[in-house]
């Protein structure tokens with residue numbers, strides 16, 4: 452057993468961290484305040500290979516292993532203070548490119564993947580509906596045959612990247628009487644006249660990642676838009692979410708590490724009652740708790756990556772990792788504000804934003820309650 456990354460992994464992560472620090476942090480607070488997605492920073496991420504991390508090289512991607520991917524995302528989270536941009540990237544990668552890589556026809560892969568990698572096409576994943584959130588199988592969007600085409604009708608909500616997406620992975624029931632709701636997955640271009648995107652939904656955190664409702668109104672798509680076999684939608688959704696929950700909070704470990712360093716620096720320099728606040732046990736213990744969370748989260752994350760690289764599906768570990776890191780992310784966000792006192796509460800210090808961004812991690816990709824349900828079932832309970 453050894454716990455070190457190899458030279459190649461360390462180099463890639465270092466390059467990404469330096470790139471993020473240098474290029475991704477301008478005007479983050481302003482963009483957060485106004486909910487502005489940074490198109491030009493997305494392009495810069497694409498040039499670094501980040502939009503094609505999980506895509507085979509033949510389509511312009513990096514196709515790196517799980518541990519490397521996690522190391523790169525942790526470095527991105529450490530270097531880039533715009534968690535919304537990183538969240539958009541994660542949505543594009545795990546719920547967008549991965550289903551196409553795994554289930555797309557070679558024609559679909561050739562059509563979509565090169566543009567996903569070069570940054571000219573952003574993907575979104577539309578599963579959640581106003582009345583079907585945790586209970587995805589309760590979705591009511593329908594897909595009906597019309598000759599060789601399909602017609603979709605229904606409404607999706609909380610679709611990350613919807614206002615900026617060029618294409619959507621969409622889940623719809625194509626046979627209500629069938630097992631698992633007879634759900635099928637579709638790949639639908641944003642310029643389809645039957646697809647309408649609402650104005651962005653204002654959110655508490657990850658505010659630079661635009662999130663909208665998406666409506667399908669007699670949306671006609673060709674037969675080739677089906678992603679994977681007809682009726683395989685729920686299996687595709689489940690497998691995609693499992694991958695997403697394995698990777699989506701790798702960047703949060705980097706963010707927590709950055710906040711920890713800022714807290715140590717603040718505790719060493721801020722003086723009250725004639726001494727540095729780090730000398731107060733209440734403050735130093737809080738920072739030690741943050742350190743324990745970073746270390747434990749990293750261990751869970753990289754062990755999961757190692758398992759995935761050995762071919763283990765790591766169903767339980769993916770669940771536990773997402774559950775644990777999201778919890779650490781929120782608790783360390785609160786601790787970072789507490790350590791900084793009133794300054795931590797101001798937007799200027801850019802500490803409070805991390806807490807707002809962290810809270811969503813206990814909701815998206817399956818809430819923490821749902822992760823516990825899945826874990827309990829995998830543990831035979």
Ligand SMILES: Cc1cc2nc3c(=O)[nH]c(=O)nc-3n(C[C@H](O)[C@H](O)[C@H](O)COP(=O)(O)OP(=O)(O)OC[C@H]3O[C@@H](n4cnc5c(N)ncnc54)[C@H](O)[C@@H]3O)c2cc1C
Pocket residue numbers: 542575576577578579581583584585586608609610611612654657662811814815816817818819820821824
């Ligand atoms: C920032 C953000 C981005 C998102 N991006 C996307 C996206 O790109 N695409 C997409 O399709 N969706 C997206 N979502 C939607 C997300 O997947 C859902 O919000 C989530 O699955 C919960 O569904 P819900 O909001 O309807 O809550 P509900 O399912 O109504 O849950 C409400 C509460 O009840 C609890 N609950 C529900 N069922 C159970 C149960 N069986 N056992 C125990 N507790 C339960 C939940 O844990 C929660 O506390 C996003 C959400 C957020 C916040």
